[in-house]
Amino acid sequence: MTTATLAPSSELSKDEILRYSRHLIMPEVGMEGQLKLKRAKVLCIGAGGLGSPLTLYLAAAGVGRLGIVDFDVVDFTNLQRQVIHGTADVGKSKLASAQESLRDINPNVEVVSYETRLTSQNALQLFVDFDIVVDGTDNFPTRYLVNDACVLLGKPNVYGSIFRFEGQASVFHARQGPCYRCLYPEPPPPGLVPSCAEGGVLGVLPGIVGCIQAMETIKLIIGQGQPLIGRLLVFDALGVKFRELKLRKDPDCPVCGTHPAITRLIDYEQFCGIRGEEHTSVMAGIPEINPREVKRMMDEKQPFVLIDVREAHEFQICRIPGSTLIPLGEVPKRMHELDSATEIVVHCRSGQRSGRAVEFLMKAGFHKIHNLKGGILAWSDQVDPSVPKY
Amino acid sequence: MAVKIMIPTPLRQYVGKQDQVEVEARTVAEALSNLASEYTELRRHLYNPEGKLRSFVNIYLGDEDIRFLQKEQTPVNENDVLSIVPSIAGG
Numbered sequence: 029m030t031t032a033t034l035a036p037s038s039e040l041s042k043d044e045i046l047r048y049s050r051h052l053i054m055p056e057v058g059m060e061g062q063l064k065l066k067r068a069k070v071l072c073i074g075a076g077g078l079g080s081p082l083t084l085y086l087a088a089a090g091v092g093r094l095g096i097v098d099f100d101v102v103d104f105t106n107l108q109r110q111v112i113h114g115t116a117d118v119g120k121s122k123l124a125s126a127q128e129s130l131r132d133i134n135p136n137v138e139v140v141s142y143e144t145r146l147t148s149q150n151a152l153q154l155f156v157d158f159d160i161v162v163d164g165t166d167n168f169p170t171r172y173l174v175n176d177a178c179v180l181l182g183k184p185n186v187y188g189s190i191f192r193f194e195g196q197a198s199v200f201h202a203r204q205g206p207c208y209r210c211l212y213p214e215p216p217p218p219g220l221v222p223s224c225a226e227g228g229v230l231g232v233l234p235g236i237v238g239c240i241q242a243m244e245t246i247k248l249i250i251g252q253g254q255p256l257i258g259r260l261l262v263f264d265a266l267g268v269k270f271r272e273l274k275l276r277k278d279p280d281c282p283v284c285g286t287h288p289a290i291t292r293l294i295d296y297e298q299f300c301g302i303r304g305e306e307h308t309s310v311m312a313g314i315p316e317i318n319p320r321e322v323k324r325m326m327d328e329k330q331p332f333v334l335i336d337v338r339e340a341h342e343f344q345i346c347r348i349p350g351s352t353l354i355p356l357g358e359v360p361k362r363m364h365e366l367d368s369a370t371e372i373v374v375h376c377r378s379g380q381r382s383g384r385a386v387e388f389l390m391k392a393g394f395h396k397i398h399n400l401k402g403g404i405l406a407w408s409d410q411v412d413p414s415v416p417k418y
Numbered sequence: 419m420a421v422k423i424m425i426p427t428p429l430r431q432y433v434g435k436q437d438q439v440e441v442e443a444r445t446v447a448e449a450l451s452n453l454a455s456e457y458t459e460l461r462r463h464l465y466n467p468e469g470k471l472r473s474f475v476n477i478y479l480g481d482e483d484i485r486f487l488q489k490e491q492t493p494v495n496e497n498d499v500l501s502i503v504p505s506i507a508g509g
Binding site for chain 1: 459508
């Protein structure tokens with residue numbers, strides 16, 4: 029844990045009054061609201077797509093203590109949406125980069141960095157010192173963990189979630205309304221719902237949803253307006269449609285219901301069906317081949333076909349020479365194009381989708397078939413660095 | 419009864435990129451089943467291998483969660499709007 033600035037708490041300095049003047053002249057915030065902001069302690073989980081706008085605005089608004097939990101390092105693929113980080117920050121820890129930006133925006137804010145993965149072992153201890161927790165994570169296990177820890181401690185959980193062009197936001201505050209488990213009792217099985225790394229996300233979308241989370245957090249702190257408690261906001265960026273759905277507290281909810289089965293934090297990876305390495309769990313029993321081995325087969329002119337099961341728009345980004353595109357969804361109806369007597373190597377971006385294709389084709393009677401381990405990403409790393417990674 | 423089903427952006431790829439689909443149905447179960455019959459690729463995203471509606475896909479009639487109505491047996495009326503709201507986790 030590192031602390032940037034230590035803020036005094038009782039009143040505003042002359043500089044702060046000037047800085048927050050646009051807040052202070054509104055009676056809904058005023059001096060009272062601004063002091064509430066200054067005394068507030070908010071913990072943000074994740075300094076990524078949602079965490080960027082969220083922490084930037086909370087710092088600018090004058091939240092007294094801003095905790096951030098993250099263990100990641102800034103990479104080039106983050107910059108399309110994670111606006112708290114800049115090009116010069118690539119390779120730095122996200123927390124160091126975020127702290128630098130936040131200190132510049134508002135040196136009055138005490139930024140507390142927790143450079144660690146949030147776990148069942150540390151969550152309660154981390155959350156207990158904060159008034160509000162804001163969920164800007166990017167995976168199901170951490171979302172259930174954040175929810176359960178907030179319910180157990182009675183803290184509000186400001187929720188936001190994004191995927192491609194879809195956004196969701198709500199405030200889960202089990203003392204006053206439903207929690208995340210009331211909304212979704214169970215996570216999807218692994219592999220069925222792609223992550224943003226696999227499925228993509230429009231860069232502006234986390235900006236919109238993260239700002240809604242920041243707004244809800246500030247409203248909770250100053251006690252103004254109607255928070256999103258008991259309401260789910262669903263945003264369709266393509267249609268520019270915000271819709272509001274009712275959220276009800278589930279009396280049978282395993283964590284916030286009348287007879288909770290979960291009274292302490294559990295193993296969330298196990299709950300979400302994830303164990304060990306993402307790749308190995310899905311790929312058990314599927315024959316794999318290394319990129320260098322495939323290159324050797326090419327160089328030796330061995331007869332084999334290379335099938336690329338990515339989508340057409342990905343094929344336009346980069347491809348392995350000599351490969352044939354059959355998007356995963358078309359494999360069942362186009363497998364007659366393949367000869368089961370010929371060696372077949374199947375690849376995608378990272379080896380996940382091609383693993384599913386190989387599994388399907390093996391069941392359909394193809395036995396001389398291999399999954400290219402690590403996909404075209406590994407091909408770029410190990411065989412041909414001129415192939416761009418995405 | 420003709421009811422409208424709002425398709426969330428992640429599932430639009432399975433329904434020819436439409437944002438809504440109209441189906442004839444008397445109950446929520448019928449509406450979803452007719453939708454999945456018309457767009458077969460959508461089926462595995464709505465139902466588990468045992469044919470049960472997946473627990474991470476919520477269905478709303480208007481703004482009300484069908485789990486708090488009569489679940490899939492909830493009757494639907496002409497011009498009702500159903501929404502599919504899947505769990506997403508990106509951040």
